[in-house]
Amino acid sequence: MPKKTATKEGKWVWVKCAFCKGTGKDPFKVLSPLSNCPACGEKGKALVQEAYKTCPDCGGTGLRRRTRLYCWTCHGKGVVPE
């Protein structure tokens, strides 16, 4: 068990967006080459709350299997809350 902290909620940390690999652009250019990443919306990163783990659905790629869409489980982050 983790040590008790001020709040029982984990802190929020930035992780690199797995879907666009941090570029902030749509890696598949579905709409246009200038499209923002549909998962993170051009930030290239996403906020997740600790503790988190690699998304079991996409294996951390942020990509939904056999599609060019972001993973619905982790929303393209590649990680999900524990």
Ligand SMILES: [Zn+2]
């Ligand atoms: Zn992204």
Ligand SMILES: [Zn+2]
């Ligand atoms: Zn996922």
